[in-house]
Amino acid sequence: MITVHLKKLRRRIEISSDEERAIRALVDEIRTMPADRILIRSGEELNSSILLLDGWLSRSKDLPGGERQVTELHIAGDFADLHGFTLKRLDHDVSTLSDCKVAVVPHERIKELIEKFPRLGQIYWFSTNMDGAIQRELSLSLGQRSAISRMAHLFCELYVRLDVVGRTTSNGYAFPLTQRELSECLGLTVVHANRTLQELRRRGLVELENRRLKIVDRAGLEGLADFDPTYLYLGKLPL
Amino acid sequence: MITVHLKKLRRRIEISSDEERAIRALVDEIRTMPADRILIRSGEELNSSILLLDGWLSRSKDLPGGERQVTELHIAGDFADLHGFTLKRLDHDVSTLSDCKVAVVPHERIKELIEKFPRLGQIYWFSTNMDGAIQRELSLSLGQRSAISRMAHLFCELYVRLDVVGRTTSNGYAFPLTQRELSECLGLTVVHANRTLQELRRRGLVELENRRLKIVDRAGLEGLADFDPTYLYLGKLPL
DNA sequence: ATGATCGCGTAACCTAGGTTAACCGCAAAG
DNA sequence: CTTTGCGGTTAACCTAGGTTACGCGATCAT
Numbered sequence: 366m367i368t369v370h371l372k373k374l375r376r377r378i379e380i381s382s383d384e385e386r387a388i389r390a391l392v393d394e395i396r397t398m399p400a401d402r403i404l405i406r407s408g409e410e411l412n413s414s415i416l417l418l419d420g421w422l423s424r425s426k427d428l429p430g431g432e433r434q435v436t437e438l439h440i441a442g443d444f445a446d447l448h449g450f451t452l453k454r455l456d457h458d459v460s461t462l463s464d465c466k467v468a469v470v471p472h473e474r475i476k477e478l479i480e481k482f483p484r485l486g487q488i489y490w491f492s493t494n495m496d497g498a499i500q501r502e503l504s505l506s507l508g509q510r511s512a513i514s515r516m517a518h519l520f521c522e523l524y525v526r527l528d529v530v531g532r533t534t535s536n537g538y539a540f541p542l543t544q545r546e547l548s549e550c551l552g553l554t555v556v557h558a559n560r561t562l563q564e565l566r567r568r569g570l571v572e573l574e575n576r577r578l579k580i581v582d583r584a585g586l587e588g589l590a591d592f593d594p595t596y597l598y599l600g601k602l603p604l
Numbered sequence: 605m606i607t608v609h610l611k612k613l614r615r616r617i618e619i620s621s622d623e624e625r626a627i628r629a630l631v632d633e634i635r636t637m638p639a640d641r642i643l644i645r646s647g648e649e650l651n652s653s654i655l656l657l658d659g660w661l662s663r664s665k666d667l668p669g670g671e672r673q674v675t676e677l678h679i680a681g682d683f684a685d686l687h688g689f690t691l692k693r694l695d696h697d698v699s700t701l702s703d704c705k706v707a708v709v710p711h712e713r714i715k716e717l718i719e720k721f722p723r724l725g726q727i728y729w730f731s732t733n734m735d736g737a738i739q740r741e742l743s744l745s746l747g748q749r750s751a752i753s754r755m756a757h758l759f760c761e762l763y764v765r766l767d768v769v770g771r772t773t774s775n776g777y778a779f780p781l782t783q784r785e786l787s788e789c790l791g792l793t794v795v796h797a798n799r800t801l802q803e804l805r806r807r808g809l810v811e812l813e814n815r816r817l818k819i820v821d822r823a824g825l826e827g828l829a830d831f832d833p834t835y836l837y838l839g840k841l842p843l
Numbered sequence: 844a845t846g847a848t849c850g851c852g853t854a855a856c857c858t859a860g861g862t863t864a865a866c867c868g869c870a871a872a873g
Numbered sequence: 874c875t876t877t878g879c880g881g882t883t884a885a886c887c888t889a890g891g892t893t894a895c896g897c898g899a900t901c902a903t
Contacts (some may be wrong), residue, residue, distance in 0.1 A: 372886060394736045408834065419741055429830055434747040436740040451730035453842055456835035479641045480722060490729050491690035493736065498695045500739045501675040505665045507746035508673040508791030512860070552747030557860050559882060595647065596695035603692055686880070782850060796890050798852060848901080865884080868898070872877080 367392060367468060369530050370416055373442035376529050377602045378488055387478055388485070392468040398461050400541070404445075405459040411449040417441055420465030421541050425549065426457045435550040437499055438462075438523070442530040448493045450475050463541035469571070484604060491602065498596045507552045509593070512561045515551050518590035520571060525579060525594050537579035544548045608706060608769050609655055612681035615767035615768050616841045617727055626717055627724070631655070631707040637700050639780070643684075644698040650688040652710045656680055659704030660780050664788065665696045665722075674789040676738055677762070681769040685802060687732045689714050702780035723843065730841065737835045746791045749830070751800045754790050759810060763819060764833050776818035 367389055369385045374380055380388070390546040393413065398404065404415060406421065415422075422439040422445075434455060439445045445459055450472050479486030502522070506515045542550070548558035565571045570586045580586055607696055612618055613804050619627070632652065637643065643654060647700065654661075661678040663685075675696060678684045684698055718725030741761070742763035745754045766777045781789075804810045809825045813819040819825055 366679065392655055424740070426740060428744070428748055432748040434744045436743045442822065448733040448736055451733050452737070453728055456837075457740055483719060483722075486725065487690055490732070492685040493729070494690050494732055497736045497739060498691070499661070500736060500743060501665060501696055504675045504739060504742055504746060505667070505673045507743060509671040511666055544882095545880080554861055555881090556862080560860085563882080596896085598691065598695075784850080784851095793891055794851090795853085795892080799890085802852080845903085846901105847903100850897105851899105852897080853895085855875085855893090857890105859889095859891085860887105861889085862887070863885090865882100867880105867882080869879090869881105870877100871879100873875085 366395070366572045367416065369418060369442040369494070370444070373530055374488065374492075377491070377598065377600075378604050384482055384485055387482060391470045391474050391478060393471050393474070394469045395467060396467050398465045398467060398500055400463050400465075403458050404467070405449075405455055407456060407458050408454050410454055410461050411446070411452075413469050414447050414449050414475065415445045415459065416468040416470055417443050417445050418466040418468055420463040420467075422465060423460050423462050423465075423546070423550075424455075424457045425460065433549045434552060435546070436503065437496060438550065440523070440527055440530065441532060442462060444470075444489070444492060447475075447489060448496070450489075462546060487604065488602075491598075495598055498598065504595050512551065512553055512557060513564055514590050515553075516547075516558070516561050516565060517570065517586045518592055519547075519550060520565075520578060520580065520591040521583075521587050522591050522594075522597070523578075524583075525597055525599070529599070536581070536583065539576060540573065540578040541576050605634070605657060606655065608657060611681070612769055613727065613731075614795075616730070616837065617843050621754075623721055626721060630709045630713050630717060632710050632713070633708045635706050635708060637704045637706060639700050639702050639704075642697050643706070644688075644694055645648045646695060646697050647693055649693055650685070650691075650711070651687050652683045652708050653686050653711055653714065654698065655707040656682050656684050657705040657707055658699040659706075661704060661706075662699050662701050662785070662789075663694075663696045666701065672788045674785070675742065675792060676735060676783040677789065679762070679766055679769065680771060683709075683728070683731060686714075686728060687735070689728075701785060704834055726843065727841075730837075731807060734837055735817075737837065741835050751790065751792055751796060752803055753829050754792075755786075755797070755800050755804060756809065756825045757831055759804075759817060759819065760822075760826050760829050760831040761833075761836070762817075762837055764838070769836070775820075775822065776816055778815060779812065779817040780815050 373531045417439050419441050423435045424437045425433050425435045427433045449455055506518055527533045532538060544558050545555050548555045570582050572581055656678050658680050661684050662674045663676045664674045666674050688694055699758045740772045745757055771777055783797050786796050786827055787794045809821050
């Protein structure tokens with residue numbers, strides 16, 4: 366259940382059993398949501414945040430003309446809108462990309478938690494700052510990488526992030542996005558996203574069918590993407 | 605001096621005089637830096653953060669091929685690398701775009717501050733989350749807006765942010781970036797950044813000379829950019 | 844004072860990616 | 874069953890923005 370979240374945290378820091386108990390007590394309610402639902406609408410007032418236990422969520426922003434940009438993907442273990450704890454309303458939507466299981470965490474409890482365990486406060490602050498790092502890497506992709514390198518980069522990033530929470534299997538992972546959604550992550554049209562994916566297949570780097578992505582040549586993919594996972598802060602934090 | 609930082613904070617929340625005193629005591633040392641210097645290099649270990657008192661800073665990421673993306677611009681009053689407080693090393697460089705005056709704030713003092721004033725801890729957390737919001741809007745720009753709309757958007761955003769700290773004058777502001785640097789913010793080549801700027805001038809929306817930007821037709825510029833400042837969280841925070 | 848460098852401006856040409864419009868297979872709905 | 878709609882695929886064509894190259898003036902180091 367919430368164990369996946371602890372797994373992610375423990376990748377970066379030690380969590381005592383006292384702290385673990387307090388984190389488990391954050392959860393108010395566990396909800397199941399079908400795919401393609403908007404969970405949080407931009408601007409809405411918030412008094413709780415969403416911890417994703419299973420499935421995929423996206424943060425996205427739309428232009429009045431209908432163009433959509435996904436600014437971050439969330440996977441099991443992620444606090445999808447922890448930044449809402451301080452912002453109190455979001456500047457983007459949060460939607461389900463697959464069926465999801467989420468835990469609802471009232472802000473009041475987060476507040477109590479970090480008062481009692483200031484160290485956890487810093488860790489959750491760290492976690493929103495890591496989202497920032499992921500977004501910066503996306504800006505680099507959108508601004509400077511070619512379509513194919515951008516797509517390769519996304520597949521590499523997701524592999525690493527999913528691996529941290531044990532959601533990979535033999536060089537691959539479940540990938541629930543449609544090509545339209547994938548294109549919205551990459552700032553491409555669906556047509557060009559498809560062309561680009563074909564080219565990755567043609568070069569023998571990845572396979573993608575039945576909502577499963579297989580990385581055939583990881584070194585090749587990472588090379589094409591100039592992928593350097595440093596920005597994911599995988600090491601232990603000096604706390 | 606550091607008053608500009610308080611001005612920015614007070615736009616969003618009340619600061620008591622006790623809190624103000626504590627914030628002023630954060631500063632360890634004030635330094636002056638010439639333009640075009642790297643202040644913090646990606647990956648470097650940090651034990652202090654930089655509060656910008658005057659001038660402009662950029663956060664930028666480079667690709668091995670030399671391509672550079674600026675992921676955020678910082679102006680007077682901004683804590684340029686407050687996220688370094690939790691991350692302990694950055695995933696990007698921080699450089700001066702103009703001559704700058706900066707205050708160095710040891711992490712140790714931030715830690716003491718937020719232990720003593722948890723409310724300020726939440727405010728600084730908020731402030732790093734606002735950087736996230738600015739970055740998301742940039743992703744939307746890079747992924748979905750056209751070159752001209754993107755440039756217009758940047759000029760609008762900067763106007764609002766500079767206005768908060770009283771750095772605008774009669775529909776304009778000092779704009780120290782070269783066109784090369786501007787192009788690195790927008791994910792464009794210098795040549796096309798120049799073309800785009802010419803087009804904004806031709807349409808009678810902005811003027812830019814001698815490092816001063818003048819917004820001639822704000823409504824027109826905002827319309828072209830689909831600019832909606834909600835993401836800048838200008839209102840008072842319910843804290 | 845003078846060559847070198849930098850920032851700005853432009854023009855000619857090129858290409859990555861956008862646009863439009865099909866077709867196919869499949870699963871859900873009737 | 875069959876229709877309908879969605880996701881994926883492909884092709885022809887087009888354009889926003891990239892590339893290369895060069896000219897101009899200002900500043901700066903020798």
